[in-house]
Amino acid sequence: MRIFLTVIAALFGSLFIGWQGLASVDDDSDSHYEDQWWQPRPGVAPVANPEYTEECGSCHMAYPPGLLPAESWRTMMAGLDDHFGENAGLDAPTHQSLTDYLVANSADVSQSRRSRKIIRSLSASAAPLRITDLPYFRHEHDKIPPRLVAKNPDVGSLSNCVACHRGAERGSFSERDIRIPGFGRWDD
Amino acid sequence: MRMDKFMAIPMVLTVVLSVPAQADDSVDALLATYRSQGAGEFDARAGAALWERPFTHAKTPGTRSCATCYTDDPRRAGRHLRTKKSIEPLAPSANPKSLVDTAKIRKWLKRNCRWTLGRECTVQEKGDLLTFLKNMS
Numbered sequence: 035m036r037i038f039l040t041v042i043a044a045l046f047g048s049l050f051i052g053w054q055g056l057a058s059v060d061d062d063s064d065s066h067y068e069d070q071w072w073q074p075r076p077g078v079a080p081v082a083n084p085e086y087t088e089e090c091g092s093c094h095m096a097y098p099p100g101l102l103p104a105e106s107w108r109t110m111m112a113g114l115d116d117h118f119g120e121n122a123g124l125d126a127p128t129h130q131s132l133t134d135y136l137v138a139n140s141a142d143v144s145q146s147r148r149s150r151k152i153i154r155s156l157s158a159s160a161a162p163l164r165i166t167d168l169p170y171f172r173h174e175h176d177k178i179p180p181r182l183v184a185k186n187p188d189v190g191s192l193s194n195c196v197a198c199h200r201g202a203e204r205g206s207f208s209e210r211d212i213r214i215p216g217f218g219r220w221d222d
Numbered sequence: 223m224r225m226d227k228f229m230a231i232p233m234v235l236t237v238v239l240s241v242p243a244q245a246d247d248s249v250d251a252l253l254a255t256y257r258s259q260g261a262g263e264f265d266a267r268a269g270a271a272l273w274e275r276p277f278t279h280a281k282t283p284g285t286r287s288c289a290t291c292y293t294d295d296p297r298r299a300g301r302h303l304r305t306k307k308s309i310e311p312l313a314p315s316a317n318p319k320s321l322v323d324t325a326k327i328r329k330w331l332k333r334n335c336r337w338t339l340g341r342e343c344t345v346q347e348k349g350d351l352l353t354f355l356k357n358m359s
Contacts, residue, residue, distance in 0.1 A: 121337075191305075194307070
């Protein structure tokens with residue numbers, strides 16, 4: 035009886051391991067493996083820092099730190115007086131605590147699925163300031179015509195994630211949750 | 223705790239007095255500061271006029287006003303000009319969370335006046351704007 039149970043356990047154990055192996059296969063199309071019940075975590079760790087949401091989420095979406103490498107965040111925080119043409123200066127304590135948060139949760143530190151893909155898509159020293167300049171990002175958005183984004187008054191640019199990605203604020207960029215204003219779902 | 227009338231009074235007072243900060247209190251506190259810094263009588267109509275006034279900037283085309291992002295009516299949600307992010311209404315009558323935190327009011331008056339007018343607003347202008355927003359019903 036014991037031998038029988040051991041064999042059954044080993045059989046199911048290896049089937050399960052094999053299954054997990056399939057689940058972690060790396061490929062370019064995310065849609066097949068997203069939101070499966072054994073992978074409930076969102077693609078990027080969502081923002082869970084009220085100070086960051088308040089200070090860095092007033093004018094645009096509070097971008098999850100896992101979308102850029104630490105060096106990008108450091109450079110960005112060092113240049114807030116000219117933040118893409120606007121003055122986004124902060125007092126010193128806030129500046130320090132936000133920099134610490136961003137660096138501690140950046141793409142090169144995070145184990146989230148998309149953070150790892152972002153880092154893999156970057157050369158070692160690259161530290162773009164725009165998420166939209168990431169090779170991974172460009173690849174994921176390269177089939178979208180301008181009329182749906184830049185020429186779409188409800189979207190405006192690719193940096194307006196929440197306009198189309200309904201799960202963006204919980205870290206999910208799953209294709210299933212995309213609704214482009216005036217257009218609808220997106221199916222690659 | 224014994225629930226007798228001696229406990230009841232402080233307990234009721236604690237509940238009644240721990241009402242969250244209101245926009246009125248925060249705005250009034252700032253208006254008092256501005257008066258002490260030389261501002262005269264505050265006028266909601268002057269605030270309304272400033273809200274709509276277009277300002278030009280040497281390096282960018284077109285004009286800017288408060289209404290550019292916040293719309294003509296501060297009771298309506300606005301939208302950031304560049305990012306298109308939605309902005310909650312500024313009028314406390316439409317948004318009870320607005321104009322409650324004096325530090326936040328100061329920060330955004332500084333940033334927004336610099337962006338719109340190209341300079342900081344005077345204490346008179348700030349007071350007129352806040353009076354305009356507070357009085358919107």
